[in-house]
Amino acid sequence: MRKVADITVQAGLALLLLSGAITAGASQALAQSAFENKLAAASKPKPNERLLVEAAELIYDNDHNTVTARGNAELHYGARILQADRVRYDRGTSRVFAEGNVRLTDETGSVVTGERMELTDDFKSGFIDSLRIQTTVQSKGQPLRTRISAPRAERIDGEQTSFDYATYTACEPCKDHPERPPLWQIKAAKIIQNSETHTIYYEDSTLEIGGIPIAYLPYFESADPSVKRKTGFLTPRFVTSTALGTGAGIPYFINLDPSYDLTITPTFVSRQGVLGQAEYRQRFDNGQFSIRLSGISQQTPSAFLPGPLGAADRDFRGSVESKGRFYINDRWRMGWDVVGVTDKWFLDNYRIRNQNVTTDYFREAVSTAYLIGQGDRSWFEARGYYFKSLSSFDWQKEQPIVAPVIDYDKRINGPGVLGGELRLQTNLTSMTRDATDFQGIPRTNAYVFSPSVGGVNYPLYETCSTFTRSTCLVRGLAGTDTRLSAQASWRRTFIDDYGMAWTPFTYLRADTFFDSPSLTGYQNANVSSIASVNDGAVSRVMPAIGIDWRYPFVSDFGALGVHTIEPIAQVIARPSETRIGRLPNEDAQSLVFDDTSLFEWDKFSGYDRVEGGIRANVGGQYSVVTPSGWYANLMAGESIAIAGVNSFRRGDIANVGLDSGLENQYSDFVGRAQVSPNKNISFIARTRLAQNDFSLNRFEAGVIARFAPFLPLDTSVFYSYNGAQPALGFDHRREGITASATYHVTPNWFVSGSVLFDLTRYLDNRDFYNDALTNYLANPVGAPPVYSPGDRFFLTGLSVGAGYQDECTTVSLNYINSPIATALGTREKNQTVLFRVELKTLGEADLKQNVNTITTADGISAVR
Structure with missing residues (x-):
């Protein structure tokens, strides 16, 4: 019922x-x-x-x-x-x-x-x-x-x-x-x-x-x-190489507390024994830190090259790595990133990853500690740096210890009727190195033939046992170099009744150098011709006054867009720069004159150089923006040295300024063109043309395109050309093309690749042949030289890969062929295959394998 x-x-x-x-x-x-x-x-x-x-x-x-x-x-x-x-x-x-x-x-x-x-x-x-x-x-x-x-x-x-x-x-x-x-x-x-x-x-x-x-x-x-976070084993790491043998690392994660943990990873490799690793991490209310220790007592040290090209003389090898971030309050923070190794090859030999290790052409580990404060309109930063060379051909004694580097930048509104903006910038930099870092200037048409790497020829460089300006560049001085710089500036913009924008400005710059040079004890230490070495403390003052004028003409043509034509002129009056070439130059060696630096008050990249003399910068730009999304911008101009000493005409101890396009009274012409038909495609080009004959000194052009939704392809292509700069160590032009693309075959499958072509490698063979032919005609003994044109499109770098990705799985396979410079000065390739699998919620695993036949840059012996 x-x-x-x-x-x-x-x-x-x-x-x-x-x-x-x-x-x-x-x-x-x-x-x-x-x-x-x-x-x-x-x-x-x-x-x-x-x-x-x-x-x-x-x-x-x-x-x-x-x-x-x-x-x-x-x-x-x-x-x-x-x-x-x-x-x-x-x-x-x-x-x-x-x-x-x-x-x-x-x-x-x-x-x-x-x-x-x-x-x-x-x-x-x-x-x-x-x-x-x-x-x-x-x-x-x-x-x-x-x-x-x-x-x-x-x-x-x-x-x-x-x-x-x-x-x-x-x-x-x-x-x-x-x-x-x-x-x-x-x-x-x-x-x-x-x-x-x-x-x-x-x-x-x-x-x-x-x-x-x-x-x-x-x-x-x-x-x-x-x-x-949970205590237990993590995904194993597999290792295989000729020097290490075959093995696996088995990480064990220990969740000690919600705020700190420990990961222990013993890695067993057949040729070398057990590599031990331990990483401790801890979080606090205001930050976090981590420390990782690695070490191994090697069973077969002979698998590596003997010193100074490898660590065959070491039984124990290891590293310590630490990273910290702490927020003192809402305006101040501090932290550190530290890498220490027993030898420069350890991290690479044992495949230990660290984000502070750079690997593009030159390998080095950068350690730093810092204190940063940020206000509404102010910035303070204090840092120290230690650079550890990880390449066989670098000498550690030439690497500087930089501490401290202190920057302070403050902006305030100008008082009363002065108005505008007042800005105070200060910098204190001190660095110490044991040995002077010299670079010889290449000899014209003097090459050495290297049959071991495909018959390529490389330029001979001048010997710099004693510093002379005609043959040597000084990249860094031995001893301790300290500089204190301060600059106060003011600027204000006025717009008159005709729509012209006038921006008067002025600044006062003062620098003091304190040098304690090391003149003896290491090779290439003779730099007695640099005056500040014997002066102890040297000061430099640079006052300046100038005005920037712009007159934009704007027209709205409806569907044809808004068009703007803007002439620009700038005049800066300063006394001549003093002590050019007689002071250290550590932070102002990168000078690129293009559209981005044309209207800079000071075109040098750092504090060690200061631009002087009366100079005018003139140019103009045109832009158009349409309702359909079309955008275009054209810009051109040049810089004119009116009076005083041209700072770029007289090179310093690194020859900075020479061959820059600014060394003559009338500079090279610089220009820029950018066109974006829509938000998915952008074309951009920059150029620098010689003032006297419009010959090409520098040119960059590229396109970035995303064709979705019509075609699932993302691509970019860039071409770069730099003319010869013999005074800076480049005896012939540098030219190359880089391209990259990713194609989504399906929403989940994709293929990708990138290439880097060196278009100037063939010049080595051509110049070597010309030099050999000249010698043969002067003394015709033996067989005449045979001209080998070389490979115009020499493949310097290559990366190809494919992969699959969805909500639960990621699989990728990549082959990377990148250039490396070895201890012998020859160019070789680092060829690597990287396979990675991730099963979401279960873990991930990757396998990295070098496929080089002979490698000298990583300290591994070619004889196994």
């Missing part, structure tokens, strides 16, 4: 109807009920938890002591929600039976679905048939869903779920063919998910890729996807 009535459930739950009587058979009526919190004593419920029920039909069977909710039944108990086509509650056993499209959501947001569930009345324990669990977590800012499915599972105390013959994956099912297996999944005889320890255990498991078994593990465990 079944009866629908307002009754109270006595066996564990009390039911209170919230609205009216429910008519039997009314399948679309809404029944809302509340089960009061009178659970059985054994269940120990929370005082405020009660069961709320919503259903189309509610049936009470007093004979069988059951309550049944049918038709979109939804039961709420605390934070847990049970949904099903039909739910039956047995008051005698305190069990809940749910059937048909059953869905259980717990307090963490995890969703359990199945065809049938048998649960306790608080939904914490029970059995589930045809189970599926979906959990959503945030991974790198994107939602990541994981799924566990099984024909039958048991839920125990709401903390642990045991799945029989289950599968686990983070991949979305195929929309068109959901019956197909996901890209990857783990099948196991038993999977146990513990929500208390946030761990998933797998027993008798197999990893399948596309439904094909590829790996078997009798037992392993992984962290729950919601867990960011």
Whole structure:
């Protein structure tokens, strides 16, 4: 006998109807009920938890002591929600039976679905048939869903779920063919998910890729996807190389506390033994720091080159790395990045990654410590630097220790009628090096033939045993060099009745150099011709006054866009620069004259040089912007030395200024052109033309294009040309092309690549042939020289790769061929294959393999 009535459930739950009587058979009526919190004593419920029920039909069977909710039944108990086509509650056993499209959501947001569930009345324990669990977590800012499915599972105390013959994956099912297996999944005889320890255990498991078994593990465990930190083993790291042998690193992560942890990674390699690594990380309320130690007592040191080209004479090798960031308050912060190694080849030999190691042509590790403060209109920064050379051909004694470097920059509004902006800039820099860093200037048409690297010829350089300006460049002085600089400036812009913008400005610059040179003790230390060496403290003052004038003409042509023509003129009056070439130049050796520096008050890149003399900078620009998104900009101009000493005509100890395009009274012409037909395509070109004959001295041009949605291709191509600058050490022009592209074959598959062509390598062979032919004609002995034109498009660098990426998997394979400079001065290639696989929530692994036949730059012996 079944009866629908307002009754109270006595066996564990009390039911209170919230609205009216429910008519039997009314399948679309809404029944809302509340089960009061009178659970059985054994269940120990929370005082405020009660069961709320919503259903189309509610049936009470007093004979069988059951309550049944049918038709979109939804039961709420605390934070847990049970949904099903039909739910039956047995008051005698305190069990809940749910059937048909059953869905259980717990307090963490995890969703359990199945065809049938048998649960306790608080939904914490029970059995589930045809189970599926979906959990959503945030991974790198994107939602990541994981799924566990099984024909039958048991839920125990709401903390642990045991799945029989289950599968686990983070991949979305195929929309068109959901019956197909996901890209990857783990099948196991038993999977146990513990929500208390946030761990998933797998027993008798197999990893399948596309439904094909590829790996078997009798037992392993992984962290729950919601867990960011958990003690356990991480993804192994595999190593293989001729010097190290074959091996693997097995990281073990120890979660000591929510605020600090330790990772220990022993790496076993067959030729060298055990590389030990330990990394400690800790967070504080105002920052964090980490420290990593690495070390190995090598079993086969002879696998590496003997000194000074390698570490064959070392048994123990290691490194220490540390990084810290701390916020003192909302305006001040401090930190450090430190790298220390026993030898310059260790990090590369043992494949230890560090973001502070640069690898483009020159390898070095940069250590720094800093203090930074930032106000509303002010900036303070104090730093110290240590540069560790990691290349065989660099001499560590030529590398400086720079400490401190202190910068302060403050801007304020000009007082009273003066108005405008006042700015104060100060800089204190001190550096010390043991040996003077010299570079010989290349000899004209003098080359040495190198058959070991394909018959390429390389220029001979002048010998700099003693410093002479005609043969040597000084990149850095031995000893201690300290400089204190300060500059105060003012500027204000006025716009007259005709729309012309006038910006008068003035500044006063003062520098003091304190030198304690090292004249003896190391090769190439004789720099006695530099006056400041014997002067001790030397000061320099540079006052300046100038005006900047601009007159923009603007016209709006509607659909044809807004057109602007703007002539620009600038005049700066200063006394001549003093002591040119008789002071150190450490931070102003990079001088590029182009459109970006044309109207700079001082065109030198650093404080060690200061521009002097009366100079005018003139030019103009034209731009157009249309409603359709078309944008174009053209700019051209030149710089004119009017009076005084031209700072760029007289080179310093590094010859900075010479061959720059500014050394003559009338500078080279500089220009820029930029065209963007839409937001996806941009063309840009820069040029510097000789003032007397418009010959090309510098040219850059490139295009960046994104063709989506019409074509899934992103690409860029750039061409660069730099004319010969013999005074700066470049005896012939430099020319090259770089190109890169990424093509998305499908939304998930992509291929990418980049190339770098050296268009001037063939000049070595041509010039060598001319020099050899001249010598042969003067003394015709032996066979005449044979001209080898070389390769015009010499492939200097290459990178190609392909990959796949979706919501659960990332796979990539890349081949990288990059240039390196070796200890012998020859050019070789570093060829590397990098394979990387990431299975979301399980881990990632990568394999990096050098494929060079002979390498000398990394300290590895060519004889194994």
